[in-house]
Amino acid sequence: MNSVDNDTPVTAAILVIGDEILSGRTKDKNIGYIAEYLTAIGVDLREVRIVPDVEDEIVAALNALRHRYSYVFTTGGIGPTHDDITADAVAKAFGVPIDFDPRAVALLQQRFQGPELNAARMRMTRIPQGADLVTNKVSLAPGFWIGNVIVMAGVPTIMQAMLDEVGPKLKTGKQMLSESVRADAREGDIGTELGELARQHPEASFGSYPFFDDRTGPNTNIVIRSRDPEKLAAATKAVQDMLREVKARLKAAG
């Protein structure tokens, strides 16, 4: 990975393409996976969109996102059927021609010969001009990388193989560090104080995540995040001190 020297954050968006996600028939498993992956390597995921298999929608979303973030990762719509129109939409968004790519054809020929490499499967070898292939060992049918847009499959195992392929080539920022503190208090009992800490520590971010402990009842996880280990430690200590005070006060109040 090419860690960016200065502190400019490296940002990303995900564009999920597919009617099946919007109808609820298929439950997306890629957003959470890519989000965790990017966070781990120091890329800030800033936005996600899910759009249907409609060319104008894909082109519009892609153009909105690619000019705004360092990278756009798309999933879905690069299979062998008529509703797989992502490659054409990406070519249109970039204003470049698209055609059968000899490198992609060679990959598919490793698995499909003669009449098996039919028109449907050849669809998967259509790659916009100027793109690099993103290979995967699972299906052999490649994704591709053009400009700052990385086009991947929708099937999670194939998408994950493609992400492993591109991950080491991404430029990355300083990694976000985090600490998690179990509050042993209800979110509503600490919200005001946590907001106060957030104002006092602008260099850290404070997330508050309520959960229900079957044994002890309503509880809260506080997640403190910063790219600077010392600032993270100071903010985490401040949270722990705050929790002690609030709990002492609640106890005194009975």
Next chain:
Amino acid sequence: MNSVDNDTPVTAAILVIGDEILSGRTKDKNIGYIAEYLTAIGVDLREVRIVPDVEDEIVAALNALRHRYSYVFTTGGIGPTHDDITADAVAKAFGVPIDFDPRAVALLQQRFQGPELNAARMRMTRIPQGADLVTNKVSLAPGFWIGNVIVMAGVPTIMQAMLDEVGPKLKTGKQMLSESVRADAREGDIGTELGELARQHPEASFGSYPFFDDRTGPNTNIVIRSRDPEKLAAATKAVQDMLREVKARLKAAG
């Protein structure tokens, strides 16, 4: 539900609000749930966006979506902490004032008395002017409905309770019907023929979903969708005929 008389589809978007989804810390469980719910009642989910806890981002996404679709459902950001800014962002998007709402205060007073109804919890009673409350029995803290925007909690059990509350009040279109056919063929073997059917039956949509059967290997589910039962039946029969032909041809080819 108020089924719309004419054939104008009723459309929707989901706006998920929350840093925790974008960092991958929390895996969204609401999109798939709402998608299935809307499909079942005849509302077409057309787009989803996930944005961070940043007011300008929420306002911009909300204004882009609410002018374009019949409904926008938001999830997240209506809890008691400093990063819960959805209600303020919605008020800003609509250009209306926001203040403590006596109806919301009365709801929270059912659970929290005296010092327990502190500033953090009072945050959850801030409701934009002109909004209707969307109650829930799980947390008591309400969501709200303003214009065509329905603001719900991010915690799945609470969101689901809120959706049950608003569902019967939504206008709905003619319900989308679907049939599912197991192809017993690989997606790449039927893609061309399926695309041909899609052109011949513009009144139906044909989705193709590859899966792996542990016993028999690569397989495909074909989902045919239409709002017209007769057209659905005709398109489904056409798929079954096509599958028979393709399999006979593959068998003859050896």
